[in-house]
Amino acid sequence: MADTDTYPAAVPVKAAENITTDAVLWYNVGIYGKLGYGVPNPSDDIGSLNPNMIDFSNLIGKTLFTIMHHEDVDMTTPPTIDTLFRIHQLYKRSRQIVAARTRAWNEFALETQHVSPSGEVFRVWPVPFFQVRNSHMKRWARWTMMVLSEIFQHTQNRRQTETYPNVGERIGGYLDRIYYEMATEMFGKKPADAKVEGFLLSEEDFNAYDPAKWFTETEMVDTVPALDNVFTEDRKAKLAAGVPLHELPKLEPYPANLIALYEQMRLQREGKINPDTGQAGDAGSRIAEVPPFPTTTRFI
Numbered sequence: 001m002a003d004t005d006t007y008p009a010a011v012p013v014k015a016a017e018n019i020t021t022d023a024v025l026w027y028n029v030g031i032y033g034k035l036g037y038g039v040p041n042p043s044d045d046i047g048s049l050n051p052n053m054i055d056f057s058n059l060i061g062k063t064l065f066t067i068m069h070h071e072d073v074d075m076t077t078p079p080t081i082d083t084l085f086r087i088h089q090l091y092k093r094s095r096q097i098v099a100a101r102t103r104a105w106n107e108f109a110l111e112t113q114h115v116s117p118s119g120e121v122f123r124v125w126p127v128p129f130f131q132v133r134n135s136h137m138k139r140w141a142r143w144t145m146m147v148l149s150e151i152f153q154h155t156q157n158r159r160q161t162e163t164y165p166n167v168g169e170r171i172g173g174y175l176d177r178i179y180y181e182m183a184t185e186m187f188g189k190k191p192a193d194a195k196v197e198g199f200l201l202s203e204e205d206f207n208a209y210d211p212a213k214w215f216t217e218t219e220m221v222d223t224v225p226a227l228d229n230v231f232t233e234d235r236k237a238k239l240a241a242g243v244p245l246h247e248l249p250k251l252e253p254y255p256a257n258l259i260a261l262y263e264q265m266r267l268q269r270e271g272k273i274n275p276d277t278g279q280a281g282d283a284g285s286r287i288a289e290v291p292p293f294p295t296t297t298r299f300i
Contacts, residue, residue, distance in 0.1 A: 022153075024145050025251040027126040032239070035229060036130030036254070038141075039243075040148035046245040047121040048157035052101045054120050056171065057151045058242070059097065063090045064144050065125035065240060073132045074225040078211035084186055087140065088201055091179045098168040109162045117160050122152055123242030130254045133225065136185070140178045147174040152245075188214050 027037040040061075048054050067086050072079045103109065129145075132138040150170050156163055179199075183189040187205050212220060233240075253259065 022149055023253065024129055024142060026130065026254040027248075028252060029126075029249060031229070032126055035128060036132070037126045038129030038145065038254070039124045039126050039248070039251070040145040040152065041251075042122065042124070042149065042152040042245050045122075045153045045157065047119050049117050049119040050157050050159050050161070050163065051117075051120070052163045053151055053154065053157050053167070054122065055101075056094070056098065056167075057122055057148055059094060060090070060144060060151075061123065061125040061148055061242065064141060064148075065127055068127035068129070068132070068137065068141055069231070069236065071230075073128055073134050073137050076133050076135070076222045077220055078186065078215055079134065079136060081206060081209050083137065084182060084209070085206060087178065087182055088206075091175055092200065094175060095168075095172060098163075098171055101163055102165055102168045103162045105164060109159075112160060121244045121246055123244055124148070124248070125242050126239050130256075133222075136181075140181070143174045143178050147171055150174070185214070186211065 022041045022043065024038040025041050027033060027039050029037075063086065067083060067090075070080075070083050070086075072083045127141060129138065129141055132141070147170075151167075154167060154170070156167050180191075180194045183194040183199070183201055184191055187201060187209065189201075189205075193199065
């Protein structure tokens with residue numbers, strides 16, 4: 001595999017001019033672009049002076065990479081216990097670390113006297129997203145990448161040693177939602193029980209996991225997905241190491257997004273759609289360019 005499949009020529013970190021949202025962005029690099037890989041949106045915040053924020057993002061990003069490269073993403077059927085237990089572990093571990101690193105507002109900080117940190121660039125782990133067939137995992141991946149975007153853009157990246165409660169509250173809110181959905185929809189837990197502070201699934205819950213108790217017969221059956229894009233460990237190696245934000249290409253939204261579609265509808269109402277291409281351009285212009293779009297793959 002050529003290096004350009006994962007590490008394009010470095011460019012100044014700058015979002016494309018047509019990005020008007022902080023949604024997940026399209027990692028349009030080689031085969032990964034064609035398969036709908038995505039990365040969290042960093043806006044123009046590429047690094048942190050706060051080692052805690054770097055650690056939080058690395059833990060969540062690397063774990064999401066593992067989860068989203070599991071075979072479950074290719075199938076519409078309920079996730080297996082392997083995926084659910086990894087989410088369970090991420091939830092427990094992230095809350096443990098965030099709680100341990102958080103200082104109360106009335107605690108004095110560990111302040112430096114003679115040194116000043118140089119900071120560190122955030123990394124992202126591109127994952128299958130836009131064409132993922134498993135709706136549960138795609139939704140949870142969206143929440144998780146929103147967590148990462150919140151970390152990248154958080155004000156406390158300016159702090160050199162400490163993080164305060166508003167970081168944990170922000171991260172925890174998204175992770176709580178993922179865990180709540182998993183507990184109620186996969187394990188049949190009552191919503192009121194799953195909302196209790198400190199709620200965790202037990203070993204007995206995992207031992208008793210049986211999605212057929214809750215899912216319909218239709219949800220339990222799927223067609224066999226194509227098998228031509230199952231990556232080896234070596235082929236994922238560079239992505240698995242994480243891509244520094246300053247080495248990302250110029251990021252674009254995925255072509256099939258609401259903003260682009262609404263813009264096309266507006267242009268159509270104004271008579272500015274080229275009938276030959278269906279894209280922006282006057283009818284008299286026969287050379288209007290069609291924006292790039294991933295070729296048909298096993299997911300479409």
